[in-house]
Every structure is written in C-alpha cells, then in structure tokens.
Amino acid sequence: MRYALLILLFLVPGLARAQAEALENPGAVSAIQERRYRMHHELLLGVGVLPDDAFYKGLTGNVSYTYHFSDTFGWQVGRGTYSYNLQTSLRTQLERDFDVAPVSSASEDQVQWMVGSDLVWSPLYGKTAFLNSTVLHFEAFLLGGGTVVKLNRSGGFRPAANVGLGLRLFSSQAISFRFDVTNNVVFTGASRINNVLSVQLGTAFNFGATE
Template sequence: MRKALLLFLSLMPGLAFAQAEALENPGTVSAVQDRAYRLNHELTLGIGVLPADAYYKGYFAGVGYTYHFSDSFAWQVGRGSYSYNVQTGLRSQLENDFGVAPTAAAFEDEVQWMVGSDVLWSPLYGKTAFLNRKVLHFEAFVIGGATIFKLNREGGFRPGANVGLGLRLFSSQNVSFRLDVTNNFLFAGARRIVNVPTIQLGTAFNFGATE
C-alpha cells in the first residue's frame, strides 16, 4: 500500500504537466472556406494587344462566351477578335530607306481577325486584403484551345494551338475582370510555326449562378 502511494505521488507532477500542455495546445483544426462567388454563363468583352511582331503591333477588341461546368472547369465555347494594326518604325524604315515593297512576304503575316475555343481549368482561388480596407477575391486559371487566324495575305486562313494563363478579379457576383495572357502556335505551312502572343484585359458579366 505504501509503495503504491509513493508511485502515485511520483507520477502526479507528470500527469499535471501533460494535462496543462493539452489545455494549452488542444490540437490544430484547419478548414477550407467555400468560394464566395460562383460562375455559370459568362460573357466577356475585352481589349488587347498583339505585341510580338517586329513589323506591326495589333490592337484588338474581342468578345467571348464561356460556360462553367464547375468551380474549376469551364469551356470557352467561342471567342472572336478583330485587330487594328499599326506599322512599327522598323517597317517604315525598310519601306522608305531601303525600298522594300509593302507587299513583301515578311509583311504578309499580319493578323486581321481570329476566332477560337478553349478549355479553362481553375485550380487556384483565394482572397486577400487590400490596405486592410477591402477583401479581394480572385482566381487563376490555365487556358488551352485552338484558334483560326485570318491573315492579310490572300487566302490567309491559318490554324493555331492556344495555351496560356489567366487571372480573374471578382467585383461582385455578376461582374469580374479577366487578364488573359496566351501564346498561339500558328501553323504557317511548310513546317513553319509562328508564335502569336496575345494579352487581353476584359470585363466579364456572369449570369445564372448564385453565391
């Protein structure tokens, strides 16, 4: 009996310490907050630029419709853009100083308009505080699809594969803003592939979804 009492008394400090530690650190609990905004039918109006060609810069206006199957998967059913092209100083110099004809082959790959369709995958959604005054909700997505280009040359229809990244900033349930940065691999024939990057900033109007 005395030995049992002594053993109990010797274990008391350890038990008390373990109990206090358990009270101070009851365990870690984590939770994933649901999205504040959901999308269904999306109409996008945007403006953008074709920045890469050395002989011209294209400034385009575009429209597109996207159907969202879920929070992470969507199909941009159709998109179309018309480009207003401006000659660069390099082209003007080649024409004026070196007599290069405006119909030279190097100048015949200007994009006049383009239409396409894409799949969107949105693996990232989050929110952040802006100046500790406003909570901003955003998502990032991956773009993959196909584009048909109309070039300024005669019969200049060319297919291309489109890949890129996008970022969406939500303003409300019905309005958000999109930044799409893509690169089109334009199949120009004779084993020739031309890169046509696009940068588009758009306003998206969302219908048919609830918070």
C-alpha cells in the same frame, strides 16, 4: 549543479502538462472557407494587343462566351478577336530609307481576325486585403484549345493551338475583370510556325450563378 537541479525541477511539471495536452488533442482541425463568388454563364468583352511582331502591332477587340461546369472547370465555347494593325517604326524606316519591305518574312502574315474554343481550368481561388480596408476576391486559371486564324498576306485561314493563363478579379457576383495572356502557335504551311502572342483585359458578365 544546485542551480541546474532547481531549473529542472521547475521545468519538468510544465513539460509533463504539455505532453498531456498533446495526447488529449493530437491534431489541429482546419477548415477551408467556401468561395464567395461562383461563375456560370460568362460573357466577356475586352480589348488587347498583339505585341510581339517586329513589323506590326495589333490592337484587338475581343468577345467570348464561357460555360462553367464547376468552380474549377469550364469551357470557353467560342471566342473571337479582330485586330486593327499598325506598322512599326522599324518597318517604316526600312521602306523609307532603304526602299524595301519585309514581304518575304513570316512577319508579313498579319493577323486579321481569330476564332476559337478553349477548355478552362481554375485551380486557385483566394482573397486578400487591400490597404487593410477592402477585401479582394480573385482566381487564377489556365486555358488551352484550338484557333482558326485569318491572315492577310496569304488571304487564307490557318489552324493554331492556343495556350495561356489568366487572372480574374471579382467586383460582384455579376461582374468581374479578366487579364489574359495567350499564345497561338499558328501552322502557316511549308513547315513554318508563327507564334501570335495576345494580351487582353476585359470585363466579364456572369449570369445564372449564386453566391
């Protein structure tokens, strides 16, 4: 008991000081640093792939223009994609070994090109240290909009709804790099729906913005 009383006598003054300091400074003040890079007029040039069809893969060239109203909201006014299609080994084997082609399959509707427009929401912006020597600035965004898809077999145009997400890595105020993954839900008629997955990597040129 004697030792316990001695410990309490030493602890009580320290606890009293801590309580007094807490009363004098009841809350901590934090500040959020302003983002270093801002977007305004964005021109994107990119390449990509349409990877999810079993009978063909598309190698794509992409271009788009985006107007950024604020740090978090923008309008991808126009985007265009051209696809150079290569048949897969599965289709080659079917035609060579079994003398059949999947002409009745929905996968025969190969994408030739697409044009569309999207709204862009960028809720996340941050920076991180790379190898403790370089600071990388980045943002993540979501997008959604509409697309007109040109298919080769039907020879016609089909409407689609586009949704996706992306990541932007800033190199400077004028140049950044974008990685986009989107999915176009294509309404091909006769109650059929095709999904066209697109993976794209591009260089974005930013005009008219200030740091």
